Amino acid sequence: MKDEKWRAEVERDSERLSRAERGRHSLLAQTVFLGSLSVLFVAPLLGGAYLGRWLDSLGEGYSVSWTVNLILLGLALGVFNVCLFIRKYW
Template sequence: MNDEKWRRDVARDSERLKEAERGRRSLLAQTVFLGSLSALFVAPLLGGAYLGRWLDGMGEGYTVRWTVNCILLGLAVGVINVYVFIRKHW
């Protein structure tokens, strides 16, 4: 009886270890995940900077109002993108 219990425990632990190995993310998967997060954050930020610079160039004189506001908007959009992506894929 004791031998049978030991075998069940070993089999159960073996299955747990196999499941843990299948669930582990590889270095490549982690790198791709981090790259996706970076792109989701940086793209709206740069888009806001270029849009703001273009809008500032349309007006008279030298201002940075649109640039700063669009960068802040891009920052907010990037943070929301990263948050939604992590919630969905983590």
């Protein structure tokens, strides 16, 4: 009786271990995931900075209002992109 119970527990544990190995992400997959997150976050931020700087250069005098506003908009958009990406793929 004990031998059968022990055998069932070992089979259950081995099945759990094999399921855990299948679900684990490799180092390369994790690196690609983090790279994608950084691009999704940084691209809108830099796009907002460059677009804001260009819009500020069109006006006369010294102004950074477009730059600051579009950087903040890019930051919000980047955070939103990262949240959506994590929900979908993680």
